[in-house]
Amino acid sequence: MKKVTILVPCYNEEESLPLFYESLLKIIESIPQKYEWELLFVNDGSRDRTLQVMRNLRERDSRVSYLDLSRNFGKERAMLAGFDYVTGDCMIIMDADLQDPPELIPQMLQYWEEGYEDVYAKRKTRGKESILRKAFSLAYYRILQKTTKIEVLQNVGDFRLLDRCCINALTKMRESERYTKGMFCWIGFRKKEILFDRGDRVAGKSSWNFFSLFSLAIEGITSFSIAPLRFATVLGVIVSLAAFIYMIFIFIKTLMYGDPVQGFPTIMVVMLFLGGVQLLCLGVMGEYIGRIFNESKHRPAYLAREYNGTHISANCPRSLMTSEPDSKSDL
Ligand code: UDP
Ligand code: MG
Secondary structure (H helix, E strand, O other): OEEEEEEEEEOOOOOHHHHHHHHHHHHHHHOOOOEEEEEEEEEOOOOOOHHHHHHHHHHHOOOEEEEEEOOOOOHHHHHHHHHHHOOOOEEEEOOOOOOOOHHHHHHHHHHHHOOOOEEEEEEEEOOOOOHHHHHHHHHHHHHHHHHOOOOOOOOEEEEEEEEHHHHHHHHHOOOOOOOHHHHHHHHOOOEEEEEEEOOOOOOOOOOOOHHHHHHHHHHHHHHHOOHHHHHHHHHHHHHHHHHHHHHHHHHHHHHHHOOOOOOHHHHHHHHHHHHHHHHHHHHHHHHHHHHHHHHHOOOOOOOEEEEOOEEHHHHOHHHHHHOOOOHHHHO
């Protein structure tokens, strides 16, 4: 019998999780008894009783598994933790707040049976979001698309079904600065689209704010493209060329008309402009160097504390596979 895993990263979802479980159960029970199910909840360092809720669910239902991370690592890394612990032949990634309707699951499974390896749900509408967030999102996807070679899908979140081959591919990508949405596109495989209306959160509140979205946006661009670096180079060439032409102009002007002490505003404008351009380019380089710095430490992307009631350090070494032993740490 094929096994289907529902992977749910959870951060402060004590109110939503029971509701999510109930509505998921309804759907699972409506599907013919063709599949074995696993509901894998990843507790991403919640500050409320989410872990307790997960434990209770597991006591009631043996299909429920849970993984407790040692602190809040963010959704991207919580998903990676989930990928490592999924035992199914395919998995469906869902949010705990019911913004991803479980009603789509039967259709996803149907496409999976037809041989598609990545069945993703595309939002027709985006639910309750501010106009500003919608506008930023639109502009962002445009920029991202222009700067990367791979096709990045617009209005597609993490809600999707992935075959085992995709899960294996994703677990091989161990960078700790993660932009999973881009990775889904990067790995390729046979993709199929489903359209849906994204609802609003059932309970709790979204843990994203403008700054976390902004940093995810920068992450997206810098982890999939070096276009900003190229932009810095091109800008440097253009500015140097302009400076060179201006230099010749000044040189000839001085020869023809002499050199009365003038031009303070011109010097100020040019200096400030060049200073600005230099800082901009340094900033762009800094973004990449920061990433090299973070990745070069080779830290595990997450640490887990407990898997289904078993303390990880005791007998579950899977999380340790994420890190190489650091020989220098003995010094
Ligand atoms: N989430 C997580 N870790 C975090 C933030 C969020 O695991 O640090 C989970 C959260 O519990 C939810 C999903 O990621 O299941 C989506 O989060 P949210 O609803 O806050 O995002 P939005 O729907 O506003 O994009
Ligand atoms: Mg949400």
